[in-house]
Amino acid sequence: MNSPPRRGRPRSAERRRAVLDAAAELALTSAALPTMDAIASRAGVSRTTLYKWWPSTAAVLLEGLLERFHTSIEFDDDMPVRDALTAQVDALVHLLRDTPAGGLIRQLMAASISDAATSTALLDQWMEPRRQAALHHVARGVAAGELHAGTDPDLVVDALFAPAYHRLVWGHAPLDDDLAESVCALVWPAIAVPTSRPAADPAAPPAPDRGEHA
Amino acid sequence: MNSPPRRGRPRSAERRRAVLDAAAELALTSAALPTMDAIASRAGVSRTTLYKWWPSTAAVLLEGLLERFHTSIEFDDDMPVRDALTAQVDALVHLLRDTPAGGLIRQLMAASISDAATSTALLDQWMEPRRQAALHHVARGVAAGELHAGTDPDLVVDALFAPAYHRLVWGHAPLDDDLAESVCALVWPAIAVPTSRPAADPAAPPAPDRGEHA
Amino acid sequence: MNSPPRRGRPRSAERRRAVLDAAAELALTSAALPTMDAIASRAGVSRTTLYKWWPSTAAVLLEGLLERFHTSIEFDDDMPVRDALTAQVDALVHLLRDTPAGGLIRQLMAASISDAATSTALLDQWMEPRRQAALHHVARGVAAGELHAGTDPDLVVDALFAPAYHRLVWGHAPLDDDLAESVCALVWPAIAVPTSRPAADPAAPPAPDRGEHA
Amino acid sequence: MNSPPRRGRPRSAERRRAVLDAAAELALTSAALPTMDAIASRAGVSRTTLYKWWPSTAAVLLEGLLERFHTSIEFDDDMPVRDALTAQVDALVHLLRDTPAGGLIRQLMAASISDAATSTALLDQWMEPRRQAALHHVARGVAAGELHAGTDPDLVVDALFAPAYHRLVWGHAPLDDDLAESVCALVWPAIAVPTSRPAADPAAPPAPDRGEHA
DNA sequence: GTCTAAACGAGACGGTACGTCGTGTCTTCGG
DNA sequence: CCGAAGACACGACGTACCGTCTCGTTTAGAC
Numbered sequence A, B, C, D: 001m002n003s004p005p006r007r008g009r010p011r012s013a014e015r016r017r018a019v020l021d022a023a024a025e026l027a028l029t030s031a032a033l034p035t036m037d038a039i040a041s042r043a044g045v046s047r048t049t050l051y052k053w054w055p056s057t058a059a060v061l062l063e064g065l066l067e068r069f070h071t072s073i074e075f076d077d078d079m080p081v082r083d084a085l086t087a088q089v090d091a092l093v094h095l096l097r098d099t100p101a102g103g104l105i106r107q108l109m110a111a112s113i114s115d116a117a118t119s120t121a122l123l124d125q126w127m128e129p130r131r132q133a134a135l136h137h138v139a140r141g142v143a144a145g146e147l148h149a150g151t152d153p154d155l156v157v158d159a160l161f162a163p164a165y166h167r168l169v170w171g172h173a174p175l176d177d178d179l180a181e182s183v184c185a186l187v188w189p190a191i192a193v194p195t196s197r198p199a200a201d202p203a204a205p206p207a208p209d210r211g212e213h214a
Numbered sequence E: 001g002t003c004t005a006a007a008c009g010a011g012a013c014g015g016t017a018c019g020t021c022g023t024g025t026c027t028t029c030g031g
Numbered sequence F: 001c002c003g004a005a006g007a008c009a010c011g012a013c014g015t016a017c018c019g020t021c022t023c024g025t026t027t028a029g030a031c
Helices: A013-029 A034-044 A046-055 A057-068 A081-098 A101-114 A116-143 A153-170 A179-191 B013-029 B036-041 B047-053 B057-068 B081-097 B103-113 B118-143 B153-170 B177-191 C011-028 C036-043 C048-053 C058-067 C081-098 C103-116 C117-143 C153-170 C179-191 C206-211 D013-029 D036-043 D047-053 D057-069 D080-097 D101-114 D116-143 D153-170 D179-191 D206-213
Strands: none
Touching: A013 A034, A013 A046, A013 A057, A013 A101, A013 C048, A034 A046, A034 A057, A034 B153, A034 D153, A057 A101, A057 A153, A081 A101, A081 A153, A081 B103, A081 D057, A101 A116, A101 A153, A101 B103, A101 B153, A116 A153, A116 C011, A153 A179, A153 B177, A153 D013, A179 B177, A179 C206, B013 B036, B013 B047, B013 B057, B013 B103, B013 B118, B013 B177, B013 D179, B036 B047, B036 B057, B036 D179, B057 B103, B057 B118, B081 B118, B081 B153, B081 B177, B103 B153, B103 C206, B118 C153, B153 C048, B153 D036, B177 C117, B177 C206, C011 C036, C011 C058, C011 C103, C036 C058, C048 D179, C058 C117, C058 C206, C081 C103, C081 C179, C103 D101, C117 C153, C153 C179, C153 D179, C179 D153, C179 D179, D013 D036, D013 D047, D013 D057, D036 D047, D036 D057, D057 D101, D057 D116, D080 D101, D080 D153, D080 D179, D153 D179
8 A cells, every 4th residue: 555665766845845945046036037057956956856857937836826825615504605705806916916826826827828738737726616606606606596597607706706816917007905895786686586585774784795894 | 300310130020920910829839928930930930030129938928918918998078987987898808808909818827927027018008008098998887987986996907808818728618708797797786886776776786885885 | 634523422431431340440449351331330321331332341341441541651772671570560550459450351351261352452552562673772772782682572571571570460470560570680690691790700790780679 | 007997988099080081181172161061970979079178170180180290390409509409300391381280280270369268278288399399409409509699599490480471361472491590590580600720711611501592 | 623533421221140939749758 | 756957959039230122312513
């Protein structure tokens, strides 16, 4: 059951770390993707080693990115659906704006446009898990009768997340603190099933929808 | 009022055309940005001439893009606001999906991430005119009382356009024919002032939902 | 006998001067041959004009050189042969060392090595006139019985002039003030017919020839 | 005492050879200095490699030249001084006329005029060793009382060698078989201490010195 | 005085070579 | 077998001059 009796010198974990860190630092201090040369010399590692374990700088960057931010996806199923979705978008906004992830994602998006392998990897390992988590909450909402049955989950999820990426890439507007909340508020009326409570007060019901998240 | 008495050999319009066309063709048949070398030889033009008029391949691509699609922005002020916005988004979706513009925009977005000059140019000359046109319609709607006064125009415009770019870049979902309509429908309930129709149903007003947060 | 009835605008003498001067100045302030571009802009003349009148920078330089130093060749036939030859060599040494001619000749020699046209022009218009003048004096010496009849004039002339050019090009030793005199003294004993002086001391004759010039 | 434990891939000797040969061939079949491009493609070597080891085509040429003709300098101290010097000049004449060295030297002289690095290298590695060897023989002659004590060694050496280079560069006269002998004969009477032979005929001595070589 | 043909200025253009940078592969040695 | 060092081929970069070309604009002498 244990691994086969590995022969030869084992791979050095320190060097892997050094490479991932060096790549991230370089990516964040320059507009363009770092070069293999630069990563190698910054990490104090030979180019040979680099090419042995990663096919491109984008691959290095992606591995570092995923390792650092592998959490930040899961959310409680006990949360109200709207809160859960808002929290996810909000987490993304903070990630993109306040952590190195934003810079790395920018570079990786650029790389993925001209490189199919990067594109696939980035989609599968970064985007899809987050999309699936969001889709899960949407499905939960539909199942619970909180959301209209005809809701297009993909569209809703894109509508929620796209503005954040859009502003990250184009830079024409800031990633505000309340962006997540605002976007959810913008989408919610169209998908939420009106709660059939006493309905006594026509003005009240909608209010709770967002009063507590602002 | 005529042009100044041009000295020297005039610039060749044919060569300009050949370059713009060659660059576009190359960009559309390969994943990565074409090289200056490739554009020059494809266009039958010397590299020197290329560098004389354009600083980078992205600049060539952008000029060709703008020249081909300089229209497609203007919309009738007599249209209902919602129709006007939907038409704009729809025009973008068709441009990105059914014309070379989609491929060119992808490449240019990638380039703009690592090159500030391209970023500025693309934003100013492609994105801003379209954004302004959309903002104009939103303002018109607010002025006419069709949209809530507190509407955040930037957010609304981003919410309308971002999904299309998002799908173009990530490719995780198609640019459907009805994407524009769907996105507008998703956003509309949150921003539209309820028409004083029979007004029989007091539960309808999603409106109060957001009047105060914009 | 007069020139044909010239039509059109005549060539500008000022520009010709400006070009020749600019070329010489540039050649003297840089190790390498000046470029056509540099000459043109320095002279305030268009490149077109330059190419119209001269095929290369070497041609410009040569024309300027010849114009400036077209004299400095002729010497008196009444001078003693040895003095005449010494004076010629001395004139060359001063030209190469104390005037711009040295720098120009260096550049032109370099150019002539890789360009046949320059080579021919330089040989015909610079070297040959000087060689012929020297050969004339040698022939005069032979005719007057001052020099041995078997003297090889070409060899003697080369022996006299070569050291100066050699030092100019290689720069391993200076062009001394007394170089001309020293070289002549070195060659003279071998070619001079001994004057039938008292001839008392058979060992002495060669010594005085160079004792006083060394 | 052995070499340090060489790390990395060792330099390829074949490529070095290929480059040196290609450069020499190109230099000999064209008037101008070969280009780095041409050398690289002729040698089947990448331009990068070329630039890694040599800063210019002149450097390549010089290295090839020195390697091929690194001998041809040393001469026997047992030889009579005059014979030794004549042999040296003769060796140079043959080198310049009958081997590729002549062509290479021409190109290198041209290059050295406009490039200080080439100039220094050519002087130090080609000219100086030969000059020193000649100076050695002259010093030997002075020490042995064969040459006048006041002889200027630099001048004598230049007088001996300059004519050969002069004719190589200017091409106005051929490098004859007997050039070395003729030049030595021309210089000898001025520097040789008369051998105290019978000294019977005071008029004869100079004559034999050159009578037979003219 | 025109007329006119050459000289001239400005600058676009196709080329060739430059020297550099980054890539990815290969070769050799040491841990 | 891992890793370091470094040679190497390749492709693109952006620049410098080259020599040619195509315009428009002088300008002095011929008519």
